[in-house]
Amino acid sequence: MTQRGHVGIAGAGLVGRILAFSLLRRGWRVTLFDRDRLDGRESCGMAGAGMLAPFAELEHAEPIVNHLGLEGLHLWPQILSACKKPVFFQQEGSLMVAEPKDRPDLARIHRRVLAKIEDAQDVIAVDSHAMRHLEPNLCGRFGAGLYFPSEGQLEGWELFPALMHEILDRGARWHTCTEVRHLGAHRIETQDGAHEFDWVMDCRGLGARPDLKRLRGVRGELIAVEAPDVRLTRPIRLIQPRFPVYVVPRPDSIYLIGATVIESDSLAPLSVRGGLELLAAAYHLDPGFATARICNVSIHCRPAFPDNVPRVLHRPGLIRLNGLYRHGFLATPAIVADVLAHLAGALDDIQFPELWHRESE
Incomplete structure (x- = not known):
């Protein structure tokens, strides 16, 4: 060459x-x-x-971020296929849920995302029947949500x-x-x-x-747990008043629990309050997290204009x-x-x- x-x-x-x-x-x-x-x-x-x-992020992000993400979803499989070592990649969509009292926030997010995209099929409001098909373990506690069918994740x-x-x-x-x-x-x-x-x-x-x-720093906090009693198949975002929390399933019963919108450039260790809030949100999402074991805690700051x-x-x-x-x-x-x-x-x-x-x- x-x-x-x-x-x-x-x-x-x-x-x-x-x-x-x-x-x-x-x-x-x-x-x-x-x-x-x-x-x-x-x-x-x-x-x-x-x-x-690329669609769930449109709650706050500009449309350009969606366009970058759609191109990324196209390019990632090409990048990973060129690597000799395997890298976990999944594209089975993501789900956003909220408690009944927070459903108005979910409806607001739905309207905001729809206003920024061309195809309404990129975000789908799901009822209890659809929830039972997508994530059966969530159906009893979260009877409605937003489903983003083209989204994915990698390790x-x-x-x-x-x-x-x-x-x-x-x-x-x-x-x-x-x-x-x-x-x-x-x-x-x-x-x-x-x-x-x-x-x-x-x-x-x-x-x-x-x-x-x-440039400023935006703090991210991530807890990895092993939770064999949890059965989630795709990334889940829980909408709650203080800040959204996500739970991301990985192979071998590993789940990542995190928050990424903390306006701080501090790299201090995770506080007791912060850890309790993340773990409590995960437990609220699925009580199976009660028996989970903490594997790792990661803290870092992302650069942002x-x-x-x-x-x-x-x-x-x-x-x-x-x-x-x-x-x-x-x-x-x-x-x-x-x-x-x-x-x-x-x-x-x-x-x-x-x-x-x-x-x-």
Whole structure:
């Protein structure tokens, strides 16, 4: 395969890994710099549930997020099929439920989502009969909900190592535990000196705040439990007054319980109150969680701009990908595809030009 040039990537989280993998597959040479280890355990992507929910997110998100997510649902199977190591992927829809007293909120969400989409079949109001078919264990407590039939999920804890092996096997250089002190067009500076490239990609997330002053952190809290007495088959969002809670089923009776809309950039450990609220919501959703065992607790902050819409900031020799908010798994494949089109000079193939902003030199 013809070599296309050398790209330096600052940040090897979800965006950096997908970008590196995609570039290597197209003949670019790649060097990564990351303050984390190879396993990426400190990445905010490792504290995400991997939900691919372009319609459920429209409660608060702009339509562009829906369009990015729909393209992502198309691209993810292609990415995963190119990885030698298997990664759990499911596309059996997601469900949003609420207690009877919170049903007005559910109706409001339904109206808001319908106002932003073209096809009403992308969100379906379900009654007790349909609920019994979709999630029998929820039917007795939640007789109504919203069903998003095309949505899905993937396992980030499997994706990160799968991408790591692909990137290394394809010949990339990877500087771990390395702090990027400064970067600019064609140049990345670390404690080991300066490195020159044809292109520099800034994928540092909140690590780029010295250069992107409008970034803020949005805290995510995630508890993984083993719950053999629970029988849920797809991601569930429980709408409640304080904040929505999601429960995501994984193989081997593992469930992820989390909240992603906490406006804070604190990385402090999960508080007793926070843990109790998440676990109580899960128990309320399904009493089988009473016998669950906690396997892991993950805390991280996602980078977001004020409008919660991603941006691709660019000038010759430098592209910054940032502000993916809680839509990292949802939006990354589509944004990376546009970056590849830009590098190839196929500007007419960029699907989301509204995300691109010229950066002053």
